[in-house]
Amino acid sequence: xxxxxAATDRKLGLVIDLDTCVGCQACVTSCKEWNSGGSMAxxxxxxxxxxxxxxVWFNRVHAYEHGCTDGGRTxxxxxxxxxxxxxxxVTVCPxxxxxxxxADGIVLIDDDKCIGCQLCSWACPYGARELDPIEGVMKKCTxxxxxxxxxxxxxxxxxxxxxxxxxxxxRHFGDLGDASSPVSRLVRERGxxxxxxxxxxxxxxKYLPPRPRAAGxxxxxxxxxxxxxxxGGFLGWVDRLLSD
Amino acid sequence: xxxxxSIIFFTAAAGAGYGLLAVLGxxxxxxxxxxxxxxxxxxxxxxxxxxxxxLVSSTFHLxxxxxxxxxxxxxxxxxxxxxxxxxxxxxVPTGLFAIGWLVCARTDGxxxxxxxxxxxxxxxxxxxxGMIYASLKPIAQWxxxxxxxxxxxxxxxxxxxxxxxxxxxLDRPDRAVTMAALIAIGLGWIWKRATWRHNDGIxxxxxxxSATGLKGGEVRSIEWPHTEENYLLKEMGYRIARKHAxxxxxxxxxxxxxxxxxxxxxxxxxxxxxxKAASVIAVLAQAPGILIERWLFxxxxxxxxTLYYGLDAAARR
Numbered sequence: 181x182x183x184x185x186a187a188t189d190r191k192l193g194l195v196i197d198l199d200t201c202v203g204c205q206a207c208v209t210s211c212k213e214w215n216s217g218g219s220m221a222x223x224x225x226x227x228x229x230x231x232x233x234x235x236v237w238f239n240r241v242h243a244y245e246h247g248c249t250d251g252g253r254t255x256x257x258x259x260x261x262x263x264x265x266x267x268x269x270v271t272v273c274p275x276x277x278x279x280x281x282x283a284d285g286i287v288l289i290d291d292d293k294c295i296g297c298q299l300c301s302w303a304c305p306y307g308a309r310e311l312d313p314i315e316g317v318m319k320k321c322t323x324x325x326x327x328x329x330x331x332x333x334x335x336x337x338x339x340x341x342x343x344x345x346x347x348x349x350x351r352h353f354g355d356l357g358d359a360s361s362p363v364s365r366l367v368r369e370r371g372x373x374x375x376x377x378x379x380x381x382x383x384x385x386k387y388l389p390p391r392p393r394a395a396g397x398x399x400x401x402x403x404x405x406x407x408x409x410x411x412g413g414f415l416g417w418v419d420r421l422l423s424d
Numbered sequence: 425x426x427x428x429x430s431i432i433f434f435t436a437a438a439g440a441g442y443g444l445l446a447v448l449g450x451x452x453x454x455x456x457x458x459x460x461x462x463x464x465x466x467x468x469x470x471x472x473x474x475x476x477x478x479l480v481s482s483t484f485h486l487x488x489x490x491x492x493x494x495x496x497x498x499x500x501x502x503x504x505x506x507x508x509x510x511x512x513x514x515x516v517p518t519g520l521f522a523i524g525w526l527v528c529a530r531t532d533g534x535x536x537x538x539x540x541x542x543x544x545x546x547x548x549x550x551x552x553x554g555m556i557y558a559s560l561k562p563i564a565q566w567x568x569x570x571x572x573x574x575x576x577x578x579x580x581x582x583x584x585x586x587x588x589x590x591x592x593x594l595d596r597p598d599r600a601v602t603m604a605a606l607i608a609i610g611l612g613w614i615w616k617r618a619t620w621r622h623n624d625g626i627x628x629x630x631x632x633x634s635a636t637g638l639k640g641g642e643v644r645s646i647e648w649p650h651t652e653e654n655y656l657l658k659e660m661g662y663r664i665a666r667k668h669a670x671x672x673x674x675x676x677x678x679x680x681x682x683x684x685x686x687x688x689x690x691x692x693x694x695x696x697x698x699x700k701a702a703s704v705i706a707v708l709a710q711a712p713g714i715l716i717e718r719w720l721f722x723x724x725x726x727x728x729x730t731l732y733y734g735l736d737a738a739a740r741r
Binding site: 184246 | 486491497500508559629635637638640642646647652655659727729
């Protein structure tokens with residue numbers, strides 16, 4: 181049923197550090213690569229090498245300019261499913277294809293039941309769900325359920341593909357329901373925030389805002405270049421020659 | 425939101441069909457429905473054709489239409505599921521009502537009771553349709569107290585205008601129905617204008633600041649994650665130029681309300697032959713009018729995901 185579990189034993193999710201993300205898109209391509217063969221496979225591409233390429237992706241990295249009091253800043257912003265505590269994408273589902281797992285809180289789609297009505301994509305404010313136009317069903321981030329519980333992988337590899345791929349360590353995976361977990365500590369220490377808290381979806385994933393800039397880093401020591409105005413010598417002769 | 429024709433047609437056609445059923449049930453309940461088989465065949469036939477056509481049309485936008493039956497299972501949480509169940513359940517009292525009217529040539533007594541149940545089921549179905557949209561928090565223009573009454577008013581309005589034309593064409597004009605149509609059109613017009621007025625003044629509940637968690641200062645999209653339009657932009661990023669919206673609002677008001685209002689008033693005041701033509705004109709004007717209104721309902725709705733692409737900020741400038 182699409183009723184939500186009253187509580188989940190764990191709250192598995194991601195903590196994304198907007199301070200260290202450099203927008204390299206490694207998590208994006210790594211996600212696409214793993215999930216093209218994962219439990220939600222295929223992530224269909226239409227016309228991938230031609231004009232108007234169209235494809236299903238679970239993870240996207242936007243770039244924003246944040247104008248704040250201590251000057252402007254470029255922020256790279258990865259956007260994917262937040263595995264909300266009260267996901268409307270699940271409760272609006274008319275078929276029971278969408279569900280939130282009571283064990284770990286992961287929001288998933290049973291692609292044998294989905295009718296592709298797309299109402300879940302309307303109900304999600306974060307744009308986490310996309311229609312696969314060939315399969316006719318909705319697709320979304322699985323938090324790599326087929327990696328994190330996969331006994332065939334080395335223990336250190338049992339993390340979502342996006343986390344494994346991040347070269348700057350901007351993505352962290354863990355249990356946000358456990359106050360003593362490293363991710364929960366990180367959220368506490370860095371003041372992690374919910375996205376669109378006013379809508380009340382209770383996103384599990386947290387975002388760490390960029391650290392405040394250290395004092396004095398704004399002064400740019402480089403002086404503006406003085407205009408070259410050679411009066412004499414070889415350069416003066418060249419200048420006169422070229423000025424005529 | 426992308427205006428998908430199959431959904432626009434479904435909500436407009438099935439709305440009119442359920443509205444017509446609701447009005448027939450009310451008339452039977454108050455003993456004002458003539459037990460004429462031809463009238464029954466025509467009015468129930470039109471209502472059921474509109475409903476069936478709408479329901480079939482609604483499956484066209486599904487990725488997997490062959491699994492549509494699964495949509496009846498999640499009535500405990502999903503308004504779409506409730507709408508599906510209510511729409512199918514409406515066929516039960518409607519079937520009993522049709523048997524009573526068409527076979528036994530009666531619209532009173534137990535048949536009228538079936539009519540009341542039919543009215544209730546039709547109203548519940550249309551209210552459920554409205555709730556599908558009204559319950560979506562990411563779309564501020566739909567998530568208002570205007571949405572559900574709008575669906576109910578427009579269903580009753582189009583149903584009454586249809587019934588008025590059917591009665592006139594069968595030489596059974598009913599001044600009460602014509603008056604009801606007139607009132608419904610006026611109410612619909614007022615409600616639509618009030619809705620637009622409210623929606624034009626909505627302050628966005630969500631900003632790009634809260635969507636990205638970046639507090640204070642202006643957040644500006646400088647680069648999209650992809651160069652081509654993706655599913656989100658095609659489905660949720662639909663943008664309509666303001667000048668087109670303004671023109672379409674005028675056209676919607678002209679066809680859905682102004683012309684039917686004049687025509688219905690003329691039907692009330694003129695000789696039967698002219699009244700016949702006038703009530704048909706009301707239907708012919710309102711059909712495209714309500715489709716334009718419904719098209720705008722989708723095209724003018726803005727989803728929060730467009731914030732991430734900087735589309736709303738661009739539209740405000």
